[in-house]
Amino acid sequence: MARALKPVDVVTIGVGLTGSLAALELAKQGLKVVGLERGASRDTVPDFQSPAIHDELRFSIRKAMMQDNVKVAVTFRNSSDQTALPIRRWESFLPGQGLGGSFVHWNGQSFRAQVADFIYKTHILRRYGKKFLEACGPELTIQDWGVTYDELEPYFDRFEYLCGVSGKAGNIKGQIEPGGNPFEAPRSREYPTPPMKETYFGALFRKGAESLGYHPYPQPSSNLSECYTNPEGIKLMQCVFCGFCERYACEHYAKASPQTVICRLCSIDQTMSCERTARSCASIWTQHAKRQPASPTRMQGASSMSNPRTSC
Ligand SMILES: Cc1cc2nc3c(=O)[nH]c(=O)nc-3n(C[C@H](O)[C@H](O)[C@H](O)COP(=O)(O)OP(=O)(O)OC[C@H]3O[C@@H](n4cnc5c(N)ncnc54)[C@H](O)[C@@H]3O)c2cc1C
Numbered sequence: 001m002a003r004a005l006k007p008v009d010v011v012t013i014g015v016g017l018t019g020s021l022a023a024l025e026l027a028k029q030g031l032k033v034v035g036l037e038r039g040a041s042r043d044t045v046p047d048f049q050s051p052a053i054h055d056e057l058r059f060s061i062r063k064a065m066m067q068d069n070v071k072v073a074v075t076f077r078n079s080s081d082q083t084a085l086p087i088r089r090w091e092s093f094l095p096g097q098g099l100g101g102s103f104v105h106w107n108g109q110s111f112r113a114q115v116a117d118f119i120y121k122t123h124i125l126r127r128y129g130k131k132f133l134e135a136c137g138p139e140l141t142i143q144d145w146g147v148t149y150d151e152l153e154p155y156f157d158r159f160e161y162l163c164g165v166s167g168k169a170g171n172i173k174g175q176i177e178p179g180g181n182p183f184e185a186p187r188s189r190e191y192p193t194p195p196m197k198e199t200y201f202g203a204l205f206r207k208g209a210e211s212l213g214y215h216p217y218p219q220p221s222s223n224l225s226e227c228y229t230n231p232e233g234i235k236l237m238q239c240v241f242c243g244f245c246e247r248y249a250c251e252h253y254a255k256a257s258p259q260t261v262i263c264r265l266c267s268i269d270q271t272m273s274c275e276r277t278a279r280s281c282a283s284i285w286t287q288h289a290k291r292q293p294a295s296p297t298r299m300q301g302a303s304s305m306s307n308p309r310t311s312c
C-alpha cells in the first residue's frame with residue numbers, strides 16, 4: 001500500500017555510484033537526501049563475506065549481482081534503422097542492482113579521462129580533418145563535452161582521494177614524473193596511496209615493454225595497496241590479491257565502493273522492503289552529513305580485521 005513519507009530536499013533514484021556521490025555532496029551542503037534503491041540493501045558485513053561471496057557459479061555465471069533482465073529489459077540496436085531488441089543475456093555490459101549498484105562489482109581500474117576526451121570532435125577534426133568525420137556518416141554524433149579537463153581536474157582529484165586510489169603519477173602540474181604514465185594529463189598532486197605491488201607477470205610485461213622503448217606504468221586502482229583513511233574519515237583496508245573483484249564484492253574493505261567510502265556515513269532504513277518481494281525490495285537511504293563513520297566494532301565481523309596482511 002502507498003505510504004506518505006516525510007518530505008526531504010532531494011531524492012536520488014538509485015543508490016549506485018552517482019546516487020551515493022550526489023547524496024554525499026548535497027548532504028554536505030545541508031540538504032536532507034534520501035536515496036531510493038530498487039535492489040536489496042547490502043553491506044560488506046554480512047553480505048560480502050567468504051566463502052559465499054566467492055561463489056563463481058552464482059556471481060560469474062548466473063550474474064547474481066546484475067539487473068534481473070527477465071523483469072527489467074534493456075533494449076539495443078546497432079543502427080537507427082534497426083528495431084531495438086531486448087538483451088536477454090548479459091555479457092560485457094553488466095548493470096548492477098542493489099545498494100551500491102555496479103560500483104560494488106566493478107574492477108577498480110581508476111583511469112582519468114584525457115584532455116582530448118572532452119574535446120573529442122575538435123580533436124578529431126584537428127588531427128584527421130573534416131573528410132574523416134564526413135566519411136563516418138550521419139550516425140556518428142560525437143560532440144565536445146562543454147567542460148574541459150582542466151575544469152574537472154579538482155573533481156578527479158577529490159574522487160581519487162575519496163576512493164584512496166593506488167597509483168604513480170606521471171605528470172604533476174606539467175612536470176613528468178619517473179615511473180608514472182608520461183602521457184597522462186597534468187594532475188595537481190600524487191595519488192593518495194602508492195601503486196599496487198608488481199606481480200611476476202606484471203614485471204615480465206614491464207621489462208619486455210621497456211626493452212621495446214615503451215613506457216609501462218602501474219595501473220591506477222581503487223583496490224588499495226595499503227590501509228587508508230579517506231577525507232570523510234572512513235578507513236579502507238589493504239588488498240590481499242584474492243582476485244575476486246569484477247562481478248564480486250570485496251569482502252576485505254579493500255575496494256572502493258559506496259559501501260566502503262560513503263555509505264558508512266549514512267543510515268540505512270529497510271522499512272519499505274517488507275512491503276515488496278525480496279527480489280525487488282527498496283531501501284530508504286538517508287544521509288546525515290555530520291554523522292560519524294561507523295566505528296571499527298561495526299567492522300569486526302570482516303575477515304580482513306583478523307588477517308595480518310590487512311590489519312592497520
Ligand atoms: C563488471 C563491471 C566492471 C567495471 N569495472 C570498472 C572499472 O574497472 N573502472 C571503471 O572506471 N568503471 C568500471 N565499471 C563501470 C562503473 O562501475 C560504472 O560506470 C558505475 O558504477 C556507474 O555508476 P552509476 O551510478 O551510473 O550506476 P550504478 O552504480 O550501476 O547505480 C545505478 C543504481 O540505480 C539503481 N536503479 C536503476 N533504476 C532504478 C529505479 N528505477 N529505481 C530505483 N533504483 C534504480 C540500480 O539498482 C543501481 O543500484 C565497471 C562496470 C561493471 C558492470
Ligand code: SF4
Pocket residue numbers: 222223224238239240241242243244245249250251252253254255
Ligand atoms: S581483496 Fe583485493 S583482489 Fe580481493 S576483492 Fe578486494 S580489492 Fe579485489
